[in-house]
Amino acid sequence: MKPLLPTPLTVLRTRAHTLFHGVETALFPASCPACGFLPLPPNAQWCTQCDDALPWRPLAAGPPSALFTPLRAALDFRAGPTRTLLHHLKYRNRPELAFALGQAAARRFTPPPPKALLIPVPITPEKYRRRGYNQAERFAAGLASVWHVPVDQSVLVRRVQHQSLTELDRSTRLQEAHVAFSLADGALNRARGEHWVLVDDTLTTGATLHACAVALTRIRPSGVEGFCAAWAP
Numbered sequence: 001m002k003p004l005l006p007t008p009l010t011v012l013r014t015r016a017h018t019l020f021h022g023v024e025t026a027l028f029p030a031s032c033p034a035c036g037f038l039p040l041p042p043n044a045q046w047c048t049q050c051d052d053a054l055p056w057r058p059l060a061a062g063p064p065s066a067l068f069t070p071l072r073a074a075l076d077f078r079a080g081p082t083r084t085l086l087h088h089l090k091y092r093n094r095p096e097l098a099f100a101l102g103q104a105a106a107r108r109f110t111p112p113p114p115k116a117l118l119i120p121v122p123i124t125p126e127k128y129r130r131r132g133y134n135q136a137e138r139f140a141a142g143l144a145s146v147w148h149v150p151v152d153q154s155v156l157v158r159r160v161q162h163q164s165l166t167e168l169d170r171s172t173r174l175q176e177a178h179v180a181f182s183l184a185d186g187a188l189n190r191a192r193g194e195h196w197v198l199v200d201d202t203l204t205t206g207a208t209l210h211a212c213a214v215a216l217t218r219i220r221p222s223g224v225e226g227f228c229a230a231w232a233p
């Protein structure tokens with residue numbers, strides 16, 4: 001089969017796009033997604049002022065949980081620029097923010113024990129198609145790049161739900177969350193990590209993380225840890 005070669009028009013279009021993009025970047029440097037107006041330092045995803053204002057939580061602290069040892073949340077959702085950053089990384093097509101936040105969190109928090117495996121909370125295939133990425137997976141990938149532990153997003157599956165969990169009251173949400181997650185086909189035979197860390201972007205009631213942990217207990221890992229970008233109690 002004849003290879004597809006770019007036509008002169010395609011080449012011209014590409015060059016024009018590159019040129020105009022360069023001019024646009026020079027005239028309007030990228031601004032901080034959290035505060036919206038300060039320019040970004042080189043290779044940064046948010047400005048230094050917002051970086052200083054990130055409300056990192058105490059290293060070992062997290063909401064109480066009988067299932068997780070430990071359950072940690074890196075940032076306070078309701079303080080500083082956290083809420084805005086999380087909104088952008090989840091709803092504004094900014095997966096690189098989730099990755100950068102994962103890297104920043106990993107540098108502040110102690111890594112999980114050896115043979116750990118990071119398991120991001122899955123989103124439904126429908127949501128994945130619409131969003132183009134799973135923000136929990138991107139956050140986990142950022143953690144993994146600093147902690148040097150693997151990420152496995154093929155262990156858990158999330159069933160299609162016709163209503164978002166956030167739209168439900170607490171008791172219905174707990175009920176719904178338990179049927180939303182299950183083990184993927186073959187997951188029972190490829191339980192690689194001995195210490196599993198469930199990773200999510202925002203922790204609210206804990207129903208989602210709890211439902212994932214219940215699904216995982218079928219494989220009986222030696223420990224289940226929870227790590228979230230932020231906690232909104």
Ligand SMILES: [Zn+2]
Nearest residue numbers: 032035047050
């Ligand atoms: Zn800023």
